[in-house]
Amino acid sequence: MADDVKNLTAELIRDPHSMVFLRLGELLRTEGQLDAARKVVLTGLERHPDMVDAHDLYARILVDANDLDHARKVWEALLQIDGRHQGAHKGLGFLHYGRGDLDAALDHLELALAADPTNQSVVQALRAVRNVAESVVAEDPQDAFAGFEGQDRGLLLADRQGRALAGRVVTWQGVDSTEVVAAHLAGITQEMERAVRMLKLGDWQRLVVEATDGNVLLTSPSPDSLLLVVRDRDIPAGRLALFAERASDAARSWLGVQTP
């Protein structure tokens, strides 16, 4: 292995434009030399910026380095170049699975399988995620947002005192911030009510927010509850509003069942 690294490095020094950087980067990654692997692949990408497999390798190095958010961005950018890239779909599938977003994981793994139906690692991953998804639905049929995309990471129903009622908010890094976000919602609602009262705008209906890594919508399905939807930046505000309407209907039904 060490000889391979030495030989490939020598070859790359002889011809810096050589594609051998991919093999070298992969080898260093599998050896756990992540800083060296990152340097090799980034230098290679400077010379071959459109080489999709190099972007894929870079993302996998980032995953090994536990920089999951950055890896996601690299794979998403790669899909802008090649929307059918199997490695990117497979990688994003695993990332979404890790965050508990089974719907998104299934979407990406199915696209990965479509790119190469013979890839056994994708077939097995898809089977495993499908099994988990089926068991989750079977375990919790009363969940307020069962069947909703992102129900376990970007949908939160809270009361006006800032207590979570249903759903979850999980960051891209996998941190469950449900309780913290629910607490923030109470403060936001108080500020919104002050603002509309002072400006004589009537009752507030919704708050739409764009941030660097996501779009957010806050609405009130019932007088005592707040519904927050968090989605990626690529979901337009209009679609977010339609989704929130459906989720509000589901929340109202769920609240109706919960009320004694």
Add this chain to the structure above:
Amino acid sequence: MSKRFQGILDTITRIRGVRGAMIVVYQDGLVVSDSLMEGVRGNAVAALTSSLAKHVANATSASGAGVLQFLHLQAISGALLAVTAGAEMLVVAIADPSVNVGLVRLELIRAAEALT
């Protein structure tokens, strides 16, 4: 300098349905410049918008959505919209409920870019 700010605000208030616009210090909620209808208390609007933006920014950060860029509070009789101009300022618009939100958003973003 104030003429520059006024020019920036004019491009927003020219949009049909916009009742007023202002530039606010993000952290302090102080008015930098405003173009509001008579009877609207600029200082109070600035303070409230800044406070709302800070609460929203904390929530977006906690939820993993990142750094606040734009907010749109829709109410029955009007809307409050704001865009962050770097970490220092907010560009704010108050509008009718039926205003073209997409257009206001674009002009607010342009204004924020002109300020940074």
